[in-house]
Amino acid sequence: MARSLLVLSGGHPYEEAPFADFLAGLGDWDVTHYVHPEAEARVAAGAADAADAVLFYDMPGYTFADGTVKTAPPSEEFKAALERRFASGRGAVMMHHAIAGWAEWPQWSEWLGGRFLYQPGEVRGEMKLDSGYRHDVDYTAELVAHHPVLEGVPATFLVNDEVYLGEVFEADVTPLIRAQHEYVAANFYSAAHAVAGRMFDNADWPHPPGSNLVAWTRQIGPAPIVYCQFGDGPHTYANPVVRRIIANALEWTAQGLGRSA
Template identity: 30%
Template sequence: MKSPACRPSQPRLAAALLLLLLGLATAGPAAAEPAGQIRTLLITGGHGFEEAAFYHVFQTNTDLIFAHTSHAKTNGGTPLATAFDQPGLLNHEVVVLYDMPRDLTDSQKAGFRSLFDHGVGLVVLHHALVSYQNWPEYERIIGGRYPEADGKGGVVTDAVGYQHDVEVPVVIVARDHPITAGLTDFTIHDEIYWGIRTAPNLTVLATTTHPKSGKPLAWCRTEGRSRIVYLQFGHDHQAYENPNYQRLLAQSIRWAAHR
């Protein structure tokens, strides 16, 4: 039973309401965000893609507070990794890379490294395996590389290459991992790479029985305080619209966010 003395008087109620409203008005964006959503920054630039269909995957994921930025092009038309210079980079819980710059400055390298000091998660997608061919640290951090045969990315050889519009049988390897939870083996219409290099100490999530495809297709690791995931999937809308791809991506972001 409540004591009448605990009931606030009308003036005290009004004052409390005023304080509450003032608090809401002065609070930063974090306080106004719906609870539980993951502050996620998508970085693109340096490789074309079906933009509307790709953004749709993020915009319809209600788990996310979704922001997007693109690396700026230099005078020569080549993008540098300018997104890593942005002061707000560390305000995100997860950074998703669907970019493919060729090079980056020392300050951009420092911005990239700062993610791992602050525990920001990193989800690396598809052609971002090709970025920074001349920076070995990137390969070490993300756990692999597509090594360009000609240094320009366009040449396909028996040793290293890619092929579009392939039916790729996907085999889930890590069946008890949060990223693959609820998923069983599936087929996806997508691009394949071959001749990729991967580090020996990765947690492999998915591979394929396709004889030509580079293996594995998905893995994760940790770097500093951060969790890192690579998903090879995702060339165009035929992959983006695959519910298994959407689930893998969503669960990768959630895991990278330490959720």
């Protein structure tokens, strides 16, 4: 009997058919897929409580319009549902733009282990510049740990994907994979400039160098969390190594109940 996988998406554009193919290639799961705003309401009503695995591929809490961005927190019921899941020892996997989700709910970034900022803002009591992005970057990914999430994964592998220059709480996570790419402002574009309509612009954006960590684990009480920066679009969805990593991560977090990171 197939185990249950809850997938949440929405809040950020993606190509639906290739993503559906990606989900179908992750193993023998009975997939339930909700898109925001329905996803938030379903989780608040208990959809995450019984799921064997949960995959967050969403970026909720934002409204982009006319060169501005507005943010909103999740409902108290949604917060309580995720707290309940993690307290029970059941973990989750977060992909790509999920690191930008829920800008007005700092607990989300604490659980995930980092944060992508669309506007300059406060992170852990310090003011930070908006984060950076760059699409279609060809780089070599390198394993930096021995871990069940990396079982069957080559020590290095090629990736073509969007990369982020944001906040990674390296002291609080267990590193899994690093990108052989220079995480400096010259190699990225400002997210705030993009929101304002200045796509692919890094002028007047003195972002300090950042972490090249693109996959890690985080322990939330008894619950195991995995974040992978991979996942911008069809090219990455089809990458067999990326599929293997996400499949492994779902298997590992589904075991839950106090697995150590």
